[in-house]
Amino acid sequence: MTWQNELSSAFRRADELSQFLGWPVPQLDNYPLLVTRGLATLIRKQGPNGVLARQFLPHQEESAHHGLLDPIGDQAHAKTAQLIHRYHNRALLIPTTVCPVNCRYCFRKNELLSDGPFAQEREQTLNYLMQHPEIEEVIFTGGDPLILSDEKLGAWLELLATIPHIRHIRFHSRVPVILPTRLTEDLSDVLESFAGRFTLIMIVHSNHVSEWSDAAIKAVRHFRPGGLRWMSQSVLLKGINDNPLTLAELFRFFAQLDVRAYYLHHPDQVRGGMHFWLDLEAGRKVWGALHDQLPGWMLPQYVIDIPGGHGKTPAFNPEGHSFSGSLLDRSGQLIQTIQPSFPVSDSTARP
Numbered sequence: 467m468t469w470q471n472e473l474s475s476a477f478r479r480a481d482e483l484s485q486f487l488g489w490p491v492p493q494l495d496n497y498p499l500l501v502t503r504g505l506a507t508l509i510r511k512q513g514p515n516g517v518l519a520r521q522f523l524p525h526q527e528e529s530a531h532h533g534l535l536d537p538i539g540d541q542a543h544a545k546t547a548q549l550i551h552r553y554h555n556r557a558l559l560i561p562t563t564v565c566p567v568n569c570r571y572c573f574r575k576n577e578l579l580s581d582g583p584f585a586q587e588r589e590q591t592l593n594y595l596m597q598h599p600e601i602e603e604v605i606f607t608g609g610d611p612l613i614l615s616d617e618k619l620g621a622w623l624e625l626l627a628t629i630p631h632i633r634h635i636r637f638h639s640r641v642p643v644i645l646p647t648r649l650t651e652d653l654s655d656v657l658e659s660f661a662g663r664f665t666l667i668m669i670v671h672s673n674h675v676s677e678w679s680d681a682a683i684k685a686v687r688h689f690r691p692g693g694l695r696w697m698s699q700s701v702l703l704k705g706i707n708d709n710p711l712t713l714a715e716l717f718r719f720f721a722q723l724d725v726r727a728y729y730l731h732h733p734d735q736v737r738g739g740m741h742f743w744l745d746l747e748a749g750r751k752v753w754g755a756l757h758d759q760l761p762g763w764m765l766p767q768y769v770i771d772i773p774g775g776h777g778k779t780p781a782f783n784p785e786g787h788s789f790s791g792s793l794l795d796r797s798g799q800l801i802q803t804i805q806p807s808f809p810v811s812d813s814t815a816r817p
């Protein structure tokens with residue numbers, strides 16, 4: 467089956483999915499249901515109380531009204547309808563609002579419901595990029611950029627290749643896990659043809675080892691066109707992976723798959739997703755224990771997006787990039803005070 471057929475045959479109605487799974491699935495109006503048949507099979511195998519059901523099936527808790535509609539402040543940095551320029555030398559491009567699945571915790575779940583802010587505006591987007599020579603990296607996000615056809619993706623890359631200061635292209639995608647049939651030879655050829663022009667990076671979004679089918683593992687292992695670098699991003703989610711053993715298993719798995727663990731995001735305070743949220747102290751305890759279990763090269767950066775569009779900052783070091791001068795041990799006890807001998811700046815926060 468092609469990836470397009472797989473996507474068009476995905477479950478979009480709660481009654482049909484419920485019949486397939488063998489247990490009730492609520493129909494919610496505020497955020498649609500979207501589950502591919504491959505993912506539904508994994509959910510069924512794990513059962514109604516599994517971490518896959520919790521991540522991807524609607525739940526009444528989503529109707530709660532607390533939390534933020536735009537938790538990371540995208541709109542404060544929107545330069546065109548599909549471009550967000552929050553960090554000096556890189557910009558987020560949102561070429562589509564479509565995803566291969568509707569994750570129930572999604573930090574953009576309220577934005578993706580409307581086409582309004584992300585309507586097609588390619589010309590203005592390209593003009594903005596041309597006029598900003600400081601932007602050296604374009605990050606395709608969404609929605610999920612790999613939902614675009616090969617032709618559309620190729621056309622975007624062709625246009626970006628005409629802007630000399632853009633040297634790196636990054637894709638943030640859940641497709642490799644949820645719809646691995648999308649990693650086709652044709653897509654490989656498209657990316658390969660830009661290999662000499664751009665550094666190509668694929669950041670795969672995954673929160674739990676059980677999301678990975680054999681097909682997804684095989685696809686990621688073999689899909690390396692033009693030196694494509696694989697990295698990961700995961701979200702710390704209450705009830706899904708908020709314990710060090712689960713996360714250690716995930717990051718060991720990435721290492722075996724030759725995917726560099728890049729980000730662990732502290733959960734955002736998203737409206738309709740607050741049942742996944744945990745406070746920073748709880749997250750830091752998990753991180754501290756995880757830190758003791760894995761070698762440094764397997765660990766991602768643990769980061770938090772400051773609400774209001776202030777960007778990411780390290781979550782394990784609330785002082786950000788400035789150094790207070792205090793060296794503390796794991797229990798928080800002051801061991802030594804030293805004077806920084808170099809200027810500090812907060813301009814190195816990473817998206």
Ligand code: SF4
Nearest residue numbers: 565568569572609640
């Ligand atoms: S794939 Fe990403 S953008 Fe799409 S619903 Fe999931 S978290 Fe949100």
